[in-house]
Amino acid sequence: MQRFSILLLICFYLANAFADIKAVNGRSLRADLERPIKIGITETPPFIIIPDDHPPKGFMMSLLRMMEKHHDAGFDYIEYNSWSELLQAAKKREVDAIFLAQKTADRLEYFEFTRPIITVQNHYIVHDSYIGKVAPNSLNEAQVVASKDSANYTRLVKKGVSVNGAYSAREALLQVANQESEIAIVDAPKASYYMNKLAIDNIKIAGRSPYSYHLAIATRNDMPKLNLFFENAIVLTPESKRDSLKLKWGLVDEPVFSWYIVYYAIVVIASLSLITLYVLRLNRKLKREIDNRIQFETLLAKANANIQTERNKAQYEARTDSLTGANNRRRFHELLSSELSLFSRENRVFSLIMLDIDLFKSINDEYGHDAGDNVLVAVCRSMMNALRPYDLMGRVGGEEFAVILPGIHLKEAESVAERIRENINSLSFKDMDQKNVTASLGVTQVKKEDDKNSLLKRTDEALYQSKENGRNRVTVIE
């Protein structure tokens, strides 16, 4: 994250460096200029128009006057007859600033340029009788004319195109109107201005040159504060005011290639790419972490499920007799305690049966321990069959079982015990030569004054009496 922030800072630093916005206050700057700024002007419609008997006007003049007023500056306008005269005067420092387009190496020796104020597109102007559109590669075969002062002229001469050098854009247009030349290369604002002003109605625009130029203010480079002043004045001129001036003078800003846009685009794209890369990386990392977490949670859930299963198993084993599956002695005593407390709290009566298999030792001795185990399992199952689902049974000794009969009174409990006895008596075991097994049972019903010991003791006593009286019987003690 820290690395990313540093990169972003560098991007914004570069963006500002390219934009080169020198946000200096216009008023304090003007105070540093000891004398009015001398601005050289020459006829350059529709940017600068110099009528014989009126003050100069045009887009640039309006803009300069706006700056003058807005920044409380003093401008002196010095007029020149031609562009070349004006340029020479500026180089000789007779004027401080001029309105200029091309940043040639020669000009950069004398001037510093502000950012572009407006971008102007060149067009091909032809006579009305010209058929078709003019393309850049058709210039070689045509009679082309351009103002000698213009960059178009220099550019075409450099490319080896034979081009007539007119004294001005006005003359170039007139040459086409008079059919002395075929194609004039003039920028759109000038062309439309002269076509209107001179009422030339036999020429037309027949194509767009690939070249455009930026118009800026060039200030003498031995007064750096001057450039800063104009730069600041341009930045502080509201876009809306500049737009309304452009509209007034029939200017259209052409969508032309600008390095500023490229720089900004690079910076913005680079920043967005960095952000996207960062987000994608973060996303991948998060996804990995989520996957790991899911995997970990699945393992954890499995482990928890295993623990729970083991716990359930342990609980089951802790309360169950492993041979018969009945409640073991400990669990049975817990159940008995809770029945007793229910009886004392809610007066819910219950009966207790105690059962002991008769002469079980002899079964073990005669048929083996495994046969004895089978008898225990069979007796247990037979007891369960004789009981209701909510009766509570447990194996409380080696061959001894007990049953709690919730809600059952003594008489009914006796019948249940009798049914159990009969069921056991009717069991037959193949591995014991169909020998019958019998059991003795003792039955009692809980009483108000009972605790666990007294209850168990009474039931045991009943069981003991069954044994004493010959086994295979049920004895009831109230």
Ligand SMILES: Nc1nc2c(ncn2[C@@H]2O[C@H](COP(=O)(O)OP(=O)(O)OP(=O)(O)O)[C@@H](O)[C@H]2O)c(=O)[nH]1
């Ligand atoms: N096979 C088997 N025998 C058991 C188990 N638990 C206890 N025994 C045996 O059960 C027998 C109980 O014998 P005794 O207490 O003498 O009573 P009995 O032979 O049933 O005689 P009475 O109760 O008087 O009818 C003992 O020999 C124990 O070893 C068991 O889980 N499996």
